[in-house]
Amino acid sequence: MKMKCLYVAVAAAVLSLAACRSSKDAVSVNDLDGEWNVVEIQGQAVQAESQPFIGFDAQDGRVYGYTGCNRLMGALTLSKPNKIELGQMASTLMACPDMETERLMLNALASVRSLEVSGKELLLYSGGKKPVMRLQKRFEVVPLSSLNGDWKVVAVNGTALPAMENVPAFSLDMTTHRIGGNSGCNRLSGEIRHDAAVENSISFANVASTRMACPDMDTENQVLSALNQVCAYGMLANGHLALMAEGSTVVLELERSK
Structure with missing residues (x-):
């Protein structure tokens, strides 16, 4: 996805992911492209308040991500089968109460030499038989028409909504390109827009x-503030719809109304 964010360069590094499988079993661009949640580092499940992820965009030649605290971005070059070069890494410089997940993630990335796709998982290796990082697809890109219908808001900016009498809910009409519904107190309506150049x-x-x-x-x-920030969408593994702001930050999580 093509999103513009401001990043502060803090280092330049090149990581080589060397191919260890035959060209027949090579990881394709379609296999790799997209955003992946970091679910395991050095065999330990990731338990972070904010989910870290890595995104690969082969068409634009870039890699980006989120460590649970800071944003990352760098150059991506694909050459030989299963080989990737990441360069000119950049990061924001926020300080968070818990920096341990970020430290583990950056250290693991620096050791990566090879990769493979296993089902819906992307495995990154440092040379041993056990992966140093295990990633899972963050969301699935579905046709825009799949968003048609009624949705209720279950989380805003990563925080689940408390029990409330008037739950914020949206009705998305992809034929007329209109949104309706309520934001928890007031009724709302507006236009739905889509950039055909960005899926x-x-x-x-x-x-x-x-x-x-x-x-x-x-x-x-x-809810209204989050709605104004939305620029992308994706379907999460739990069937919920993620509405994202620039930088792939999920600002609204929606569930189909029954």
Whole structure:
């Protein structure tokens, strides 16, 4: 996906992922491209408040990701089968309460030499028989028409919504390109836009709402703010719809209304 973010360069490194399988079993661009959650590092399950991930974009020649604290970006070159070169790595410089997952992730990446795709998993190796990182597809890109219908908001900016009487919910009409629904207090409506050059792009424009005052407006304000940031979508493994802001940050998680 083509998203523009500001990154601060902190290092330049080149990592080589050497091929260890035959060209017949080579990992293809289609196998590799996309975003992958980091679910295991050095045999240990990742348990982070914010899910780290790595994204590969062969067409634009770039790799990017999130360590659970900071954003990463670098150049990506594909040459021989199963061989990748990552260069000019850059990162934001935020300090977080827990930097351990980030440290483990960066150390593991620096040791990677080969890779393989096993089912829905991408395995990265440093030369031994056990992978140093295990990745799983972050989301699936589905046709825009698949988004048609009614959805309720289950999480905003990674935080699950508390039990509430009027749950924020959207109705997406992909034929008329309109969004309707409520944000927790007020009714809303607006336009759905899609950039044909970017497969999973989606954004919402000219969103208007009624102006009722409710006892608790915090959830509504968060939902509306998140909605204005959306520029992409993806279907999560649990069947939920992820609406993402620039940098692949999931700002809204939606579940089909029954």
